[in-house]
Amino acid sequence: MTRLNDANQVLAREIIGRYPKARSATIPLLHVAQQQNGYITQEAIAHIAELVGATSAEVLGTCTFYEMFKMHPVGKYLINICTTMSCALMGAEQLVTHAEQRLGIKAGGTTPDGLFTLERVECQAACTEAPCLQANYRYRYRVNAAQLDQFLDDLAEGQLDAEIPAHGVVARVRQSIPVDRAVSVVAPDDVHEAPVWMPLSGTTA
Amino acid sequence: MSSYNWAPGFIDDGDRAQIVTSRFQYEDGHTLDRYLATGGYAGLKAALARTPTQVHEEVKAATLLGRGGAGFPAGTKWGLCPEGKWPRYLVVNGDESEPGTYKDRLLMERDPHQLIEGCLITCYAVGLSQCFLYVRGEMALAQERVAAALNEAYAAGYIGRNILGSKFSVDIVLHWGAGAYVVGEETALIESLEGNRGMPRLKPPFFPAAIGLYGKPTIVNNVETLANLPWLLTHSAAEYMAIGTPTSPGTRMIAVSGHVRRPGVFEIINGTTTFRDLLYGDEFCQGIRDDNELKAFVPGGGSAPWFLPDQLDLPFEAKLVGAAGSMLGSGAVMVMDETTDIPVAALTLARFYAHESCGKCVPCREGATWLERIMERLVDGHGTENDLDQLLEIGQTICPGPFPHAASERLGLAAVPFPFKMTTICFVGPSAYTPVHSAVTLFRSEFEARIVKRKLIPVSIGASDE
Numbered sequence: 001m002t003r004l005n006d007a008n009q010v011l012a013r014e015i016i017g018r019y020p021k022a023r024s025a026t027i028p029l030l031h032v033a034q035q036q037n038g039y040i041t042q043e044a045i046a047h048i049a050e051l052v053g054a055t056s057a058e059v060l061g062t063c064t065f066y067e068m069f070k071m072h073p074v075g076k077y078l079i080n081i082c083t084t085m086s087c088a089l090m091g092a093e094q095l096v097t098h099a100e101q102r103l104g105i106k107a108g109g110t111t112p113d114g115l116f117t118l119e120r121v122e123c124q125a126a127c128t129e130a131p132c133l134q135a136n137y138r139y140r141y142r143v144n145a146a147q148l149d150q151f152l153d154d155l156a157e158g159q160l161d162a163e164i165p166a167h168g169v170v171a172r173v174r175q176s177i178p179v180d181r182a183v184s185v186v187a188p189d190d191v192h193e194a195p196v197w198m199p200l201s202g203t204t205a
Numbered sequence: 206m207s208s209y210n211w212a213p214g215f216i217d218d219g220d221r222a223q224i225v226t227s228r229f230q231y232e233d234g235h236t237l238d239r240y241l242a243t244g245g246y247a248g249l250k251a252a253l254a255r256t257p258t259q260v261h262e263e264v265k266a267a268t269l270l271g272r273g274g275a276g277f278p279a280g281t282k283w284g285l286c287p288e289g290k291w292p293r294y295l296v297v298n299g300d301e302s303e304p305g306t307y308k309d310r311l312l313m314e315r316d317p318h319q320l321i322e323g324c325l326i327t328c329y330a331v332g333l334s335q336c337f338l339y340v341r342g343e344m345a346l347a348q349e350r351v352a353a354a355l356n357e358a359y360a361a362g363y364i365g366r367n368i369l370g371s372k373f374s375v376d377i378v379l380h381w382g383a384g385a386y387v388v389g390e391e392t393a394l395i396e397s398l399e400g401n402r403g404m405p406r407l408k409p410p411f412f413p414a415a416i417g418l419y420g421k422p423t424i425v426n427n428v429e430t431l432a433n434l435p436w437l438l439t440h441s442a443a444e445y446m447a448i449g450t451p452t453s454p455g456t457r458m459i460a461v462s463g464h465v466r467r468p469g470v471f472e473i474i475n476g477t478t479t480f481r482d483l484l485y486g487d488e489f490c491q492g493i494r495d496d497n498e499l500k501a502f503v504p505g506g507g508s509a510p511w512f513l514p515d516q517l518d519l520p521f522e523a524k525l526v527g528a529a530g531s532m533l534g535s536g537a538v539m540v541m542d543e544t545t546d547i548p549v550a551a552l553t554l555a556r557f558y559a560h561e562s563c564g565k566c567v568p569c570r571e572g573a574t575w576l577e578r579i580m581e582r583l584v585d586g587h588g589t590e591n592d593l594d595q596l597l598e599i600g601q602t603i604c605p606g607p608f609p610h611a612a613s614e615r616l617g618l619a620a621v622p623f624p625f626k627m628t629t630i631c632f633v634g635p636s637a638y639t640p641v642h643s644a645v646t647l648f649r650s651e652f653e654a655r656i657v658k659r660k661l662i663p664v665s666i667g668a669s670d671e
């Protein structure tokens with residue numbers, strides 16, 4: 001059963017309800033699916049398509065455009081080492097080579113125990129803290145080989161579980177809009193007038 | 206203290222005006238309590254005490270330049286929504302991923318309420334009925350901080366229905382990206398927000414202010430741009446204009462990375478601070494690492510043409526930097542010292558753009574890929590004499606014309622001829638060529654040193670003597 005479970009369906013409906021058009025929720029719902037299963041399953045694609053009123057092919061098309069969505073299982077920890085210019089200038093490629101040797105895999109691969117997937121990625125908006133990496137989208141800055149070894153050990157031993165959840169979970173805090181505060185969402189084509197706080201002159205062409 | 210371990214990279218040495226980073230000194234700067242204790246939401250109140258038009262006029266008068274890359278004045282952009290066409294939306298660009306750029310993430314992690322307040326002021330002034338805050342997918346902490354701040358602000362009555370008891374009502378929705386650089390381009394951002402592949406739309410006709418989200422007028426602004434608004438409303442356009450220069454007023458956040466002694470993110474005075482101040486100044490980067498010589502630097506993010514040491518005295522002023530053939534872009538300076546292998550450095554950027562090309566237009570999809578492949582074989586020692594010219598030829602196909610500023614007003618500075626006319630839908634195409642162009646034209650000998658001279662082996666198959 002890799003469609004969205006009951007709790008996630010409730011969450012999905014809440015998310016969809018925030019947008020004037022349901023399809024806008026496609027990417028957020030793909031994240032929900034990846035959080036549930038660790039990767040994106042065909043069943044989840046079909047389910048999301050039902051929920052947002054698109055075809056499976058359309059949702060799949062969206063899904064495959066974005067780097068973060070994995071169509072097959074990856075390691076519990078996705079280790080993304082940035083190799084764009086600022087990091088490259090500070091030794092990122094050497095760090096990748098070290099990580100490959102240490103994990104016994106090539107970048108792009110997953111360790112046989114399913115614990116680590118290693119990827120070479122692009123600028124992570126931490127360029128002053130080069131070379132940097134993310135483990136499941138949590139940062140480590142100015143990393144050297146010894147620190148990388150220690151970090152991988154700590155992850156493997158579960159010492160960082162509180163900080164770094166398993167792959168699929170991105171943000172652990174979600175927005176929730178209180179019903180009594182929410183402005184009702186209206187279909188874009190049903191709005192013809194300026195919002196009430198705008199001066200009347202704003203409504204004339 | 207000058208740096209804070211909860212704000213990695215941020216340094217506030219020196220005694221400069223701080224507009225957007227004033228709360229980075231507090232470990233709890235992201236909470237509503239700290240925000241309110243330090244003047245938070247006073248800008249919103251000041252805005253609500255005026256008419257939307259008055260607020261819009263104040264922002265226009267301040268010449269608040271967009272911080273996302275193009276540097277277009279926010280007040281002017283807000284005025285581009287067609288009259289009488291409703292609803293209008295706000296889409297906040299928090300997709301920060303231009304190589305070298307690191308500032309919006311700090312603003313979202315360290316002071317999310319400031320951004321939220323900026324969104325509210327914008328929606329009030331322009332009559333925007335819903336705001337979508339698009340945060341880059343890979344920024345887990347920023348998403349958590351913005352979500353928590355939104356929840357707090359809703360509960361306290363700053364967002365939602367009848368804000369602070371007024372007629373002003375607006376929802377702010379946190380939206381997650383999922384990893385694609387090109388989605389930072391405003392029309393791609395809108396496509397992505399509509400649930401599609403993040404491919405840019407053709408402009409014209411799809412200027413967001415006219416035809417944006419769901420085909421409705423849409424304002425797209427960068428995180429840092431909006432973060433300036435609370436200060437602007439509690440102060441004034443005149444006070445804002447008093448900082449910096451008339452054409453580049455206020456401050457801006459600059460990330461300096463690469464081979465400097467002290468890389469970091471600084472809020473600098475716009476227009477007057479020079480690259481030399483920034484790279485060598487005591488309160489900034491304190492010089493090149495290991496006392497090495499500076500070789501070259503990228504002044505405005507991966508898409509910007511490179512500068513040489515003799516251009517260090519240029520200030521952070523868009524027109525002057527433009528006249529010198531480059532751009533300030535997204536506030537990212539990448540520094541290369543004498544030890545830098547230029548072809549390799551340029552290859553990392555060529556690879557970035559080739560990988561991030563969305564594939565919608567041929568010159569970028571094919572061109573960026575070819576640029577990467579040729580650069581790769583040049584670096585690898587398998588390049589040929591033709592390759593350098595071929596790189597420039599491919600670039601010509603993507604962007605046939607010179608950068609207009611470089612051509613028009615050079616101001617006596619050595620202009621780096623920058624391509625501007627383009628055959629592609631968005632700037633990813635030209636950006637793929639820019640670093641290659643800079644590297645090949647400024648450091649051609651480094652490429653030539655790696656070129657293998659081809660030996661023509663005489664071939665005769667089946668030739669007979671007869």
Ligand SMILES: Cc1cc2nc3c(=O)[nH]c(=O)nc-3n(C[C@H](O)[C@H](O)[C@H](O)COP(=O)(O)O)c2cc1C
Nearest residue numbers: 271272273298300301302389390391426427430632
């Ligand atoms: C390929 C490409 C990527 C871009 N990425 C970003 C980005 O990550 N963040 C951003 O604010 N603007 C980005 N921009 C600029 C946006 O298109 C847009 O101009 C900007 O968000 C407008 O906000 P501003 O006027 O406040 O600067 C990008 C532009 C291009 C062409």
Ligand code: SF4
Nearest residue numbers: 563565566569631633
């Ligand atoms: S220039 Fe490149 S990224 Fe931009 S629309 Fe064309 S193919 Fe896509």
Ligand code: FES
Nearest residue numbers: 082087124126127
């Ligand atoms: S280049 Fe590595 S984080 Fe920007």
